[in-house]
Amino acid sequence: MRNLKKIIALSSIALTLTASYGCEPKVKEKKQILLAESVDPNKETRNNTVKIALLLDTSNSMDGLINQAKSQLWDIVNEFTHAKCGNESRPELQIALYQYGNDDLSYREGYIQQVLNFSSDLDEISEKLFSLTTNGGEEYCGEVIQTSLKQLEWGKNPDNLKMIFIAGNEPFTQGKLNYKAAVGNAKEKDVVVNTIFCGNYEQGIETEWKKGAQLTGGEYMAIDHNREVVHINTPYDDIIIKLNSKLNKTYVGYGSRGASKMEMQVTQDDNALALEEVVAVKRAVSKSSRLYNNKSWDLVDASAEADFELEKLDEESLPKDLKGKSKKEIEKYIETKRIEREEIQNEIAELNRKRQEYISKNQKENAEGELESAMLKAIKKQAGLKNYSWD
Template sequence: MLPFTGSLDSLSGALFALRTSGSLEYCGRVLTSALDELHWDSSPGSYRTIFIAGNESFGQGDVAPVNACVSAQRKDVVALLVWNDRLNQTYLSYLQPTYDTVPVSDLNDPNKVIQYRVVIDSMNFSAGSGLNRIAIKGNARLDRNESWDLVDAERAHPGFAGALERRRLPQPLRHLSPEELTALIRSKGAARDSIRAEITTLSDARSAWLERERTLRAHTAGFSLDTALEKILKAQLQARAFLVD
């Protein structure tokens, strides 16, 4: 659905667009497609991994997962499987299908369509997921939007704004002189840096509190999926000489 990207918004949009029907899970085919169709970094020092999660048999589909795993090993890609079928036999529906309606006229209004999408997307967020997303948005190394954001594009490619055709700019920016456009980009960039610094401070404080809570509950609550994945990732990254803070 999406190539490798540094844009969290693009990734979030693709994830929210995913729909499942409760049918078969073709793990072998998915792994093979990811290995063959994505442009993997071939640098020896890079860490390459695929997370694949499901609750069905790993061997479904026309592509044998073992062959996909062998291919992953050859390409130095770690395939991490997250599987849990304990809830499969516990569902008992008692509701008839219902359909939420949206006025047809609203579908002709781009602003209202965007509003509906934001509301729907927000319904899929837990509080923790939302805060984690904000923390990532606050990290300039993790959230890059050169493809559409003028501030990021100018920082990644100095002189980009000056070389951009004026007709490609939004209407309010077309009348600005080169000096005014540069000043505006710098102003927006400085404001973003300030907000990101505040996000980082708050995120660090939250992380410290969560770590203390995890330590206190470790003997009784055990590992959650988040902590288990974090432990695995840290171990694998450190094995490849990455520094993990």
């Protein structure tokens, strides 16, 4: 019996060490037609999570930065679809958004506003980015960093990659709160602060943007936030955009948010297309990836969750087309939509592969977006320290 207890104890220690090193293992989800209540997309999960807080200066001179954020969000999301942990599991991605340095914001709050708490809802992230407008103001970098550290739930999981990206063009030292105290707090929370100076590289160093990053082991970068990126149109763009419209028709909204979220989905498609056609293409590619999951309002995504049950779903929560239907009829309808969606997503993914090959052959050097390149460089470097890789 004593030997048996020793074996059990050693096994427990081994399991603990395995779970605490590198990326957390992802529990394989069962594919089944089960439905239930909405799920909070911001809820902390057991799986490894990448948390990124974007702190954007929205003063008068920052229109170019905001436009880059709107258009290059999808490049960052699409890159993350290829991220994996050392144990081959795929990380989740959550993004939070703050704006600062805008006269329209409260003086008492330091001209700072949380625009979005940590969210994995890509439509919501897009909506909040497109809601940003610029206006002159005071830019307090230390204060906005400190605010994001206090307000956001960063969690204590040492395997999660936690990053702040702060972008602006005024001295990093502005404001009553010393930025060194703020980044010191970030380091205690295992949050890496990356600084993006919108202007001359040397000027950013002189105004202490580089020091702000170095204190947490982050990256300092300088970008031309007004640079216009010349995108390459490909023979596959129009087809992908048309497939995206078909993809939307596979969503089955339910619950109190179903109808409004489906409307938001289309609105964000329109926003991307109005910005530039290539942005709409990149968004469509994101929507065909694993990171575009709408289980809180779409029955198809909800049906893939192991803890969803049809019996728990109130009939009033069902969309009009499914009211009065039997359980078997509802399951068949959802399965049909799921198959249709997977076919469209696979087609978009294949067309995007050909699109990327076309771009690689025709694109000039240094043609990527400034903000996108800066962020991905820092993300991949810091992710490597957490046992991440890209396939």
